[in-house]
Amino acid sequence: MADTLPPPLGARLRLHGLPVASIVLLVLLIWYGGAWLLNAPGAIERVLRDQPWGWQDLFTATMAMERPVLPAPHQVAADFWSSLVDWPLDSPRNLLFHVAVTAESTLWGFVLGSLLGLLLAVCIVHSRTLDRALLPWIVASQSVPVLAIAPIVLVILGSLGFAGVAPKAVIAMYLCFFPVTVAMVQGLRSPLRIETEMLHTYAASRWQALWLLRLPASLPFLFPALRVGIAAGLVGAMVAELPTGAQAGLGARLLTGSYYGNTVQIWSALLMSALLGLVLTSVVAALEHLALRQRRQA
Amino acid sequence: MTTQVKSAVAMVGAALLGALLLVQLPAAQGAAPPTPLFWLATSAQALLAVQSVRSLAAFNRPRWMGTLTAALFGLWLLYFWQLLVVAFQVPRVLLPPPVMILQSMLEHWPTLWRDFTQTVLKAVVLGWVLGSALGFGVALAIDRQPFLQRGLLPLASLTSTIPLVAVAPIAVMWFGFEWPSKAAVVVLMTFFPMLVSTLAGLQASGKLERELMHSYAATYGGTLLALRLPVALPFMFGALKINASLALIGAIVAEFFGSPTSGLGFRISTEASRMNMPLVWGAIVVAAVTGSLAYTLLLRLERRFAFWHPSVREAVGT
Numbered sequence: 001m002a003d004t005l006p007p008p009l010g011a012r013l014r015l016h017g018l019p020v021a022s023i024v025l026l027v028l029l030i031w032y033g034g035a036w037l038l039n040a041p042g043a044i045e046r047v048l049r050d051q052p053w054g055w056q057d058l059f060t061a062t063m064a065m066e067r068p069v070l071p072a073p074h075q076v077a078a079d080f081w082s083s084l085v086d087w088p089l090d091s092p093r094n095l096l097f098h099v100a101v102t103a104e105s106t107l108w109g110f111v112l113g114s115l116l117g118l119l120l121a122v123c124i125v126h127s128r129t130l131d132r133a134l135l136p137w138i139v140a141s142q143s144v145p146v147l148a149i150a151p152i153v154l155v156i157l158g159s160l161g162f163a164g165v166a167p168k169a170v171i172a173m174y175l176c177f178f179p180v181t182v183a184m185v186q187g188l189r190s191p192l193r194i195e196t197e198m199l200h201t202y203a204a205s206r207w208q209a210l211w212l213l214r215l216p217a218s219l220p221f222l223f224p225a226l227r228v229g230i231a232a233g234l235v236g237a238m239v240a241e242l243p244t245g246a247q248a249g250l251g252a253r254l255l256t257g258s259y260y261g262n263t264v265q266i267w268s269a270l271l272m273s274a275l276l277g278l279v280l281t282s283v284v285a286a287l288e289h290l291a292l293r294q295r296r297q298a
Numbered sequence: 299m300t301t302q303v304k305s306a307v308a309m310v311g312a313a314l315l316g317a318l319l320l321v322q323l324p325a326a327q328g329a330a331p332p333t334p335l336f337w338l339a340t341s342a343q344a345l346l347a348v349q350s351v352r353s354l355a356a357f358n359r360p361r362w363m364g365t366l367t368a369a370l371f372g373l374w375l376l377y378f379w380q381l382l383v384v385a386f387q388v389p390r391v392l393l394p395p396p397v398m399i400l401q402s403m404l405e406h407w408p409t410l411w412r413d414f415t416q417t418v419l420k421a422v423v424l425g426w427v428l429g430s431a432l433g434f435g436v437a438l439a440i441d442r443q444p445f446l447q448r449g450l451l452p453l454a455s456l457t458s459t460i461p462l463v464a465v466a467p468i469a470v471m472w473f474g475f476e477w478p479s480k481a482a483v484v485v486l487m488t489f490f491p492m493l494v495s496t497l498a499g500l501q502a503s504g505k506l507e508r509e510l511m512h513s514y515a516a517t518y519g520g521t522l523l524a525l526r527l528p529v530a531l532p533f534m535f536g537a538l539k540i541n542a543s544l545a546l547i548g549a550i551v552a553e554f555f556g557s558p559t560s561g562l563g564f565r566i567s568t569e570a571s572r573m574n575m576p577l578v579w580g581a582i583v584v585a586a587v588t589g590s591l592a593y594t595l596l597l598r599l600e601r602r603f604a605f606w607h608p609s610v611r612e613a614v615g616t
Contacts, residue, residue, distance in 0.1 A: 019449030069472070129348075132355035132364055133371035143539070143593035144586040145546040148563070151570035152578055156392050227459070235461045235547075242554050242567075250464075258467030258555060266467050274460040281459040 031073050036062045038069040071264045080268040092248060095272050101248040103276060105165050106237040109172025110230050116173065117180030117229075118222075122210065124181070125188040138181050146174065150239050168240040168249075175236040176229035183225030187218025219295075223288035230280045238273060250276065306353040310370065313350035316343050317377055328384045336385065347374040394576040402576035403583065409565070410584055417549050417562040418588055420477040425484025426545040430538060432485065433492025441500055442518075451497060457490040466552040475558050483552040488541040495537035499530025532607045535600040542592040546585060
């Protein structure tokens, strides 16, 4: 099996690392150029008004504005870093505090939504009526902006006396739920006819067939849906923080940043939410790798 | 006309008749508190409804039977929503009955229409077209540059895990409260799926087919037009469909961050804070119908232009 061995690290880096690195570099360059261009009018008006200035002065001014139109990458990085280390973990000025709040509701919603989706998929696979009557609606709901229901969920749960993490988790939950259900119905049906018939000849019950054949066979379908689900759940949790005027969470941080025109804060919150999305998805991908590793060896 | 068909028709007819009789009870109209008789009748009606859906679900063909089953199920859902909400006198803030939502939609039709034009016809359509066209264009442009492809593709795929809607406050700052800021968010959200799918689609043609084109001495452009773009069509339609719902979400959420005094997202968030829930539901109905219509339209187009693809042939059943 020599041909399936991965190529040596150096070759892989040259093949993939170099192009990616050059694109990142290009994006950074464009970003700096954009910061210079977009901030120049403001800098001329506010910083360089009373003095003669050359283009170097203009450049340094645009790179260190108080409230830039587009903050330069190093400004964002500095703000990002200082909001990680300069404040205690429980201070609302620390980004990790907001990350914890958002991640908590995302994860609750993700776990509950995935379990609910799994349960419903099992019911749909075993009931012809549900399959014919309910599944088309769930599939159709994928084309509908379900996120728009978020304010309603917040109002309903708010007037029932739920506050804090519950409403946000519910919104993250129903965003995770739809993709998981659709994929799991597909996955639970993926075993071949010959396999289900063999279990039938063993006089296996429906539960045994589910446990021994259908669930294992559905795993390759489940994990991509989980990756979609957790990314959708993060969006849901962040959007859920907007209308409540929540004090904590990445969405709230974005909103306060936009209220006070604090652009650097918005950009570092944006960077943080991107990182959180990446981390959450890679955790799911790592789980997938672990769960499917034995299968590849077998 | 087999006995199965006859019994199914009888079942559905009986269930619908029962439903009509049930709403005549005073408790069902909210005129009296629910009596035991009402509970008995409601439970019986629920059983009837379940049975009617089951009797329809038993049919495999014709194809529209599946749609009919789902439609009947949706009808029953709406019916019991209306019945129970009115009978229990659930506060309107929690859950307005469907009839009230419909009334509110009819009453505020001009407002909703203005919101629709503001959000959908301006921000969503323009953003969707621009974002998808840009994604397609960039994919075509870097088609001959494997270096750029290897650099862009991993980064572009990563963006699907990032909450891109979060750029909304920045877009509002740059482009103002009007629809261009929403369109900008939509462009950003729809660009990457289209880029990734088009690149994947352009790689999808088989070696054998490409070699055939080569043996015909086809130029790069000729191969692209005759072979590679048609093969890429199903991929591109997949991205267009995903983008349609992404675009709606992007525009609506971007309006939560600040908008002029119209727009579906604006309507949803302000009326929710004023506890005018029927209108909020009305705006959501408009958004949902828009999403499904766009999806259906794209599906039709896909069947028309990618009719040869196995997935389409299977779905159409030829």
